[in-house]
Amino acid sequence: MxxxxxxxxxxxxxxxxxxxxxxxxxxxxxxxxxxxxxDYKYMCSDPGQNLLKKAIQEQxxxxxxxxxxxxxMHERTFRKAVEAAGLNPFLCEMANIREHCSWVHxxxxxxxxxxxxxxxxxxxxVKKNRVLPTITVPVTKRSLVIGGGIxxxxxxxDIADAGHEVILVEREPxxxxxxxxxxxxxxxxxxxxCIMTPKMxxxxxxxxxxxxxxxxxxxxxxxxxxxxxTIRKKARSVDEDxxxxxxxxMEKCPIRKIPNKFDCNLGMRPAIYVPFxxxxxxxxxxxxxxxxxxKTGKCGLCQKVCxxxxxxxxxxxxxIVEPVGAIVVATGFDLYNITEKPKGSMIKGYGEFGxxxxxxxxxxxxxxxLASASGxxxxxxxxxxxxxxxxxxxxxxxxxxxxxxxxxxxxxxVCCMYTAKHTMLYHHKVHDGQAYVFFMDARTPGKAYDEFWxxxxxxxxxxxxxxxxxxxYQKGDKIVVMGSDIAVGVQVEIEADMVxxxxxxxxxxxxxxxxxKLGISxxxxxxxxxxxxxxxPVECATAGIYLAxxxxxxxxxxxxxSQASAAAAKVMTLFAKDKLEREPIVARVREAGCVGCxxxxxxxxxxxxxxxxxxxxxxxxxxxxxxxxPGVCGGCGTCQATCPSKCVELDGYTDEQxxxxxxxx
Amino acid sequence: xxxxxxIISRETMDVDFxxxxxxxxxxxxxxxxxxxxxxxxxxxxxxxxxxxxxxxxLLQLGQWQRVLAxxxxxxxxxxxxxSTRCPNKVHLASIMDALRKLSWDLDGPSKESxxxxxxxxFLDNIRIYGRQYEMRLAAVFNVKSGQFLKDMMLGPKLLSxxxxxxxxxxxxxxxEIEKIFARIEEMRRKGEAL
Numbered sequence: 001m002x003x004x005x006x007x008x009x010x011x012x013x014x015x016x017x018x019x020x021x022x023x024x025x026x027x028x029x030x031x032x033x034x035x036x037x038x039d040y041k042y043m044c045s046d047p048g049q050n051l052l053k054k055a056i057q058e059q060x061x062x063x064x065x066x067x068x069x070x071x072x073m074h075e076r077t078f079r080k081a082v083e084a085a086g087l088n089p090f091l092c093e094m095a096n097i098r099e100h101c102s103w104v105h106x107x108x109x110x111x112x113x114x115x116x117x118x119x120x121x122x123x124x125x126v127k128k129n130r131v132l133p134t135i136t137v138p139v140t141k142r143s144l145v146i147g148g149g150i151x152x153x154x155x156x157x158d159i160a161d162a163g164h165e166v167i168l169v170e171r172e173p174x175x176x177x178x179x180x181x182x183x184x185x186x187x188x189x190x191x192x193x194c195i196m197t198p199k200m201x202x203x204x205x206x207x208x209x210x211x212x213x214x215x216x217x218x219x220x221x222x223x224x225x226x227x228x229x230t231i232r233k234k235a236r237s238v239d240e241d242x243x244x245x246x247x248x249x250m251e252k253c254p255i256r257k258i259p260n261k262f263d264c265n266l267g268m269r270p271a272i273y274v275p276f277x278x279x280x281x282x283x284x285x286x287x288x289x290x291x292x293x294x295k296t297g298k299c300g301l302c303q304k305v306c307x308x309x310x311x312x313x314x315x316x317x318x319x320i321v322e323p324v325g326a327i328v329v330a331t332g333f334d335l336y337n338i339t340e341k342p343k344g345s346m347i348k349g350y351g352e353f354g355x356x357x358x359x360x361x362x363x364x365x366x367x368x369x370l371a372s373a374s375g376x377x378x379x380x381x382x383x384x385x386x387x388x389x390x391x392x393x394x395x396x397x398x399x400x401x402x403x404x405x406x407x408x409x410x411x412x413x414v415c416c417m418y419t420a421k422h423t424m425l426y427h428h429k430v431h432d433g434q435a436y437v438f439f440m441d442a443r444t445p446g447k448a449y450d451e452f453w454x455x456x457x458x459x460x461x462x463x464x465x466x467x468x469x470x471x472x473y474q475k476g477d478k479i480v481v482m483g484s485d486i487a488v489g490v491q492v493e494i495e496a497d498m499v500x501x502x503x504x505x506x507x508x509x510x511x512x513x514x515x516x517k518l519g520i521s522x523x524x525x526x527x528x529x530x531x532x533x534x535x536x537p538v539e540c541a542t543a544g545i546y547l548a549x550x551x552x553x554x555x556x557x558x559x560x561x562s563q564a565s566a567a568a569a570k571v572m573t574l575f576a577k578d579k580l581e582r583e584p585i586v587a588r589v590r591e592a593g594c595v596g597c598x599x600x601x602x603x604x605x606x607x608x609x610x611x612x613x614x615x616x617x618x619x620x621x622x623x624x625x626x627x628x629x630p631g632v633c634g635g636c637g638t639c640q641a642t643c644p645s646k647c648v649e650l651d652g653y654t655d656e657q658x659x660x661x662x663x664x665x
Numbered sequence: 666x667x668x669x670x671x672i673i674s675r676e677t678m679d680v681d682f683x684x685x686x687x688x689x690x691x692x693x694x695x696x697x698x699x700x701x702x703x704x705x706x707x708x709x710x711x712x713x714x715x716x717x718x719x720x721x722x723l724l725q726l727g728q729w730q731r732v733l734a735x736x737x738x739x740x741x742x743x744x745x746x747x748s749t750r751c752p753n754k755v756h757l758a759s760i761m762d763a764l765r766k767l768s769w770d771l772d773g774p775s776k777e778s779x780x781x782x783x784x785x786x787f788l789d790n791i792r793i794y795g796r797q798y799e800m801r802l803a804a805v806f807n808v809k810s811g812q813f814l815k816d817m818m819l820g821p822k823l824l825s826x827x828x829x830x831x832x833x834x835x836x837x838x839x840x841e842i843e844k845i846f847a848r849i850e851e852m853r854r855k856g857e858a859l
Contacts, residue, residue: 392675434678454696458696485671488723
């Protein structure tokens with residue numbers, strides 16, 4: 001026989017104003033199984049909690065119902081108090097008579113009757129509560145960081161500095177990401193390479209960081225604290241241990257005219273290459289698609305000239321398995337492609353801007369390479385078509401962004417600022433040139449951002465024209481820009497030498513495939529979703545996986561670095577304990593009844609459902625059933641609602657309990 | 666008025682003129698970010714084809730001809746509400762002053778408005794007579810503006826009330842008056858006054 005104690009809170013006047021709490025205590029006290037009932041003005045206060053603890057001990061209570069506010073508010077408080085009194089905390093339930101009753105009703109008589117019913121339901125439910133042990137999970141104190149841009153670098157350095165091992169995986173041959181491509185950075189105009197490359201070197205030299213470049217994530221298994229990650233280390237064709245980075249192979253390679261992706265295809269590179277001179281690691285990679293040796297079997301020049309004998313044509317992809325406890329995803333962004341309409345995408349492209357068929361219409365990143373001192377033009381602003389210096393340059397903002405009809409409705413956040421920066425860089429480099437910017441709004445929230453934008457107009461003589469451009473077309477060697485100035489209310493026409501489109505920030509290609517491997521959610525644009533937009537902005541809904549940088553949404557460098565450090569802090573919090581404690585509100589499968597349809601596996605948002613084989617003593621397979629990994633389960637109950645044979649049950653919310661609650665009405 | 670398309674280039678944007686306006690008015694045209702607060706509070710905006718914010722916008726694009734061709738600057742009452750309320754410290758009333766002065770220097774009386782003509786005859790009268798001679802002002806204005814019968818019926822009424830005199834009376838101290846005019850002309854030559 002259970003001895004249930006019911007504690008009814010006045011919540012000051014919040015509840016007692018519309019509910020006769022003393023009557024509720026009296027009536028509930030008569031319910032079968034209730035051994036004690038009382039009311040108090042502030043149950044959550046120190047004297048209130050002491051009253052509860054004392055009653056548990058003196059009345060030898062077996063279960064507790066606290067009738068007060070929402071469990072979201074004080075369930076933890078009362079369960080702690082119950083635990084302190086020597087009872088299992090999961091034998092305490094809350095009846096919500098504030099949000100669900102006193103706050104929404106006016107009639108005291110009716111509200112009191114309803115409060116009695118609510119408490120009565122919880123009394124029936126708590127009778128069927130089980131003693132639940134807290135789940136503990138071991139933690140592997142190593143972290144995986146996916147993506148070697150500024151976000152990944154910052155997160156890796158922070159975690160490694162705290163003394164934990166970090167595995168940094170980068171898809172490209174070098175770390176650095178997009179930030180290494182930039183010329184100067186807003187709002188201070190410091191050179192991107194100058195602030196970026198030292199961090200890259202720090203990563204390479206850090207004893208706690210293991211760097212895998214030219215590698216991709218193949219498979220992710222496990223759960224928080226205990227992931228098993230398989231990394232595919234693509235064949236570089238150059239032995240990283242032997243290579244000294246002398247660069248002779250690159251000088252001798254006869255294939256020289258391959259557009260360099262790092263330079264936005266403006267510059268050329270050989271078939272054996274490093275993407276840029278400051279690359280980390282400074283080990284070349286053979287582009288097998290373009291290498292004569294791999295295409296025809298002849299050549300082999302690089303192997304002949306290589307002093308240490310590092311060139312290895314036989315090298316194959318390697319799969320490496322690494323156990324880690326936490327994962328930071330920092331895969332970054334890519335720019336909306338202006339040159340073609342992506343196949344099968346919801347994005348429509350810009351026919352009115354020629355889909356990039358006009359050679360001197362370029363995107364923002366290409367302009368960065370033109371303006372960069374280490375770029376293909378050595379920092380001179382020159383037209384890609386004929387190498388002339390453009391005297392009239394037009395920048396157009398919001399290309400792709402904020403264009404629902406074209407497929408993207410969000411703001412890319414960084415373009416207003418980088419376009420203002422571009423006008424300044426242009427003004428510094430082409431003194432007799434004139435920059436024009438077509439824009440809809442200038443969005444410059446950030447420290448010293450608006451001042452920076454105003455400076456481009458007031459001091460650096462950029463002419464900003466509010467209004468979008470309708471069309472671009474080639475006329476001789478000029479590009480005619482047809483726009484309008486909505487402040488004046490007339491059409492505007494500019495014959496430009498070069499046009500720069502501020503194209504939208506999008507997630508990296510393949511972001512969705514990686515998300516599926518990791519079991520994290522993403523939105524319709526493939527940006528990864530955080531657990532809570534405001535209060536958990538760096539965590540995924542999947543435990544143990546954290547987000548940093550533009551893979552979560554468009555972000556500038558300061559925001560990216562902040563988020564990367566925040567993600568690192570979250571990882572360190574996880575690693576601070578040897579064992580993880582989890583709330584035991586998890587689903588359990590009744591294996592005898594499970595038919596192995598795995599409907600639960602399909603609906604599970606956390607990837608917690610696994611397949612489990614049941615064998616007899618001889619080892620013969622009897623059947624395959626579902627198994628919920630308690631380390632991963634989020635306790636949402638979707639599996640319970642889905643199971644056709646009613647064989648999954650969420651502790652604390654079993655069907656038996658719900659039915660008992662309904663019957664109490 | 667038909668709105669002509671703007672062709673913008675280094676050549677069509679007359680930056681020199683705008684610099685002159687900035688020098689005369691002592692305020693920056695580029696500072697304006699087109700919030701529209703000046704136009705919102707302008708008591709004369711309904712009479713202008715270019716409301717105050719657009720006057721500044723056209724100047725930013727070096728399109729001063731469009732401003733001077735219109736009557737906006739002449740309808741400005743110099744009440745300075747725009748300058749008082751501007752969030753970005755653009756002294757628009759001074760810009761209007763500067764524009765009126767430059768318009769005067771450029772092509773004499775504006776075709777769009779007779780304000781300039783009236784101003785000119787008014788000041789000529791002061792210079793000749795030392796005080797205003799309304800009969801001459803009205804007559805010369807009507808002849809020069811080509812509106813011979815304008816306000817003719819008001820004449821007798823004003824005459825009977827003594828507001829309009831048939832003959833002028835001259836100031837006794839004409840050399841002093843001339844000194845004032847000469848000094849202002851001198852200051853203008855030196856660029857010290859509008």
